[in-house]
Amino acid sequence: MPVSYLSKRLSPYVRVAAIIVVAALLILAGARVQSWRTYGPRSRLLTLVNPWNPVSETGYTARLVEIEDGFQVDRACAESLQKMLADCRTAGRNVVITDAYRSVDDQLVLHDVRVQSLVDGGLSPEQAEMQVARTIAAPGRSEHELGLAVDIVDGENPETDKTQAETPTGQWLAANSWKYGFIQRYPDGAEEITGYDWHPWHYRYVGEDVARNIYSLGITLEEYLSLFYSDEAQVEIDQTSSYG
Ligand SMILES: [Zn+2]
CATH class of the missing domain: 3.30.1380.10 (Muramoyl-pentapeptide Carboxypeptidase; domain 2)
Structure with missing residues (x-):
């Protein structure tokens, strides 16, 4: 069956989706080869x-x-x-x-100062720890x-x-x-x-x-x-x- 016939039979949406999938696979394959070759x-x-x-x-x-x-x-x-x-x-x-x-010590100070400021603002130590964890890494994990x-x-x-x-x-x-x-x-x-x-x-x-x-x-x-x-x-x- 000729390809041109097939492509006419496919809906435009399916063709666009197929093109996107093929493009994504090519990009991924290219990135992977480049990564292996480089590193x-x-x-x-x-x-x-x-x-x-x-x-x-x-x-x-x-x-x-x-x-x-x-x-x-x-x-x-x-x-x-x-x-x-x-x-x-x-x-x-x-x-x-x-x-x-x-340093780990710098991170400890940064973390503890932020927790303490939230505790001073009225949060419990547990609430303060949870809130700070969303923006500041725990010491040793930054x-x-x-x-x-x-x-x-x-x-x-x-x-x-x-x-x-x-x-x-x-x-x-x-x-x-x-x-x-x-x-x-x-x-x-x-x-x-x-x-x-x-x-x-x-x-x-x-x-x-x-x-x-x-x-x-x-x-x-x-x-x-x-x-x-x-x-x-x-x-x-x-x-x-x-x-x-
Ligand atoms: Zn940062």
């Missing part, structure tokens, strides 16, 4: 830390260098971060880093302890809240960060997967190839890892990788 063993840049995966179980050690204003990051992402900040400024944005690497995460805001509106998505800096970063290897780590609508509310100010370095794939597929790091590394234990990362 081989899982790079330390893909270390997963979230409420269910503490830093202590990853075997990861941050290799710190200072970037600006006294903030430190893992040296694997320093150059890309500085290039991104420079290009963002060249584009006329007032971009400011508000946090980068944090990506900031890897040195691969940065909080970046607009100098005209330096709030770490959802309004950051509307600022000129927030919009520039959302559109361009993947080109420098950074992803918006906690997107809107992915709270059940990432464990955190939408953080339009929090960017995580994963390397340029992976960032491009995650951005183009519109998925989270958790979903990317389960797609491409599902048969590999989370803790088995390659500390000797030349990619960081």
